[in-house]
Amino acid sequence: MSSDRNPSRRRVLATGAALGAVGFAGCLSDSRARFSGMIGRLRTTDDDQPSSHGAINQDPDGPHPLLADDSLHLAYDEDHLASSALSGGPGVDGIPSIDDPDFTSVDNADLAGDDPVFGVVRDGEAKAYPQSVLVWHEIVNDTLAGDPVAVTYCPLTGTAQGFERGETEFGVSGQLVNSNLLMYDRGTGTRWPQVVATGVDGPLTGRSLAEFRVTWTTWEQWATAYPDTQVLTTNTGYQRRYGDDPYGEYAPASGYYANERTMFEPLAESDEEHPKAVVIGARTTDAAIAFNKERLLDERVLTGEAGGEEFVAVAEPTLETGYLYRTDGATVEAVGNGRYRVDGEEAPAESLGLDSVLAFDAMFFAWYGFYPETTYVN
């Protein structure tokens, strides 16, 4: 798998910074330039150089990820989102994506039943990406059923999303927008906030990425539903404390995942819901809508209106997830065992025969921050 990283430049900067840090009194003035290089990569919002941000080189002619035909709805313009980016500390690729992923079978997996995993299926090929691995890497540049894809995860917003990466790869910029992972593609250097999946800076500004569904579930549920699934291992090429989440725990929820605090100030705030409550959100070209996940799993069918369209969300109990459709006038009712009756016809939650809308889990504060005018159904 190709990589567009520039190791020699990174090595020089890294060495300079390290020497600067250990350089005592007499060495400090000499290492000033090296510190500048370091600080340059840590810039926050006031970068006025249009051609590059830190070590991200922009190339309009570079290979680009697959793009959606129409751009997704944004509540803010791209400039506002780009200028809201903050650097959390790590530089470009300081959180390293997994570019050569290694997988194993269910029998050889070293996971507990209630460990969160992000599952994907394409043409009968199922793969699971453990949250315990992605919390340290955030992006996996992979191939699924022969297609180059990127499975991405942002721990601070609780979002797992899939993108068709085409002939390029995605990397972690080290910056965050509304606490959300700001990705960049290594082909054009465009920066993409994960949740909005739309370029906010670079050659593809304003375009939206082609996405695919990623299901947030538990290892036990996924392995039961897909016993032939492959699962990502910790053989990532990096050493990390896999199994030790720096933010908290999901089973049961604790730390950052449970408390009301956010690490960065959201773009917009609402006290309508616990900031870390999980919503299943979707955005169309015109609007955004979100459903409280716990309520959906209880009620099984929820409906809402956004942008002049009616939507229905249905629960899928096997994986404890939800699917979203445009109702187009149809009535949907639960009939039991994860099945639904749509205008008299029975169908499973994942294929109701209606116009499917891609939806994914997110923390409420993050969803509301990006889409303050969102329809929220609870």
Place this chain on the structure above:
Amino acid sequence: MSTETSARRLTVRPLRRVVIAVRGVVSTRDGLAVFLGTTVGYFLLYSVAVGDLARSVTPGEVGLSVVNDPLSRLFESTGPFQYEAVAFIELGVVDYLFAPLTAAVGLGLAVLVGLNLAVAYGAWRRPAACRLPARGGADSTAGVLAGVPALLSGTVCCGPAILLVVGVQATAGILAVFQWLLPVAVVLLVGSLVLVSRRVQL
């Protein structure tokens, strides 16, 4: 007084004084013990602060795992003055991620803190002159406090670790300050060492 003489007075003399003070202090058994104890202690503390040393993920396990290409990996930056680990060492109760450059930064800071405390100890035992009263307690406190900013500079995946602990929201201003914590600590430690060296009887 010529410029050259003034520069010499400002740089060479204090440095020479530091070297002599350090040499004098670490040549004694108790001075050396203070230096080594503080250096090791601070290094361990720094390793915890940057997340390289922590409670074992799999208690009881003992093992060593090394990345495939450690020479290229060790130069990759993971945060301000933090670098990639090349080995994961399981020691039963604790795990240590060995990142050579991060360890070098931590060791450099630890040596500075160790020297500060050892020289402050020497100043307390052997004050320079009657005009400089013995104040080892104040000097050693200053030396240790100077090392604190570096302990706050550690980052977890997406931001400063300390903010996650204390629950303060990160703003652009706060994040800008965090970039300078470690360099500031180095300057403070060096300054403190120069000052405390003046109090040791040479």
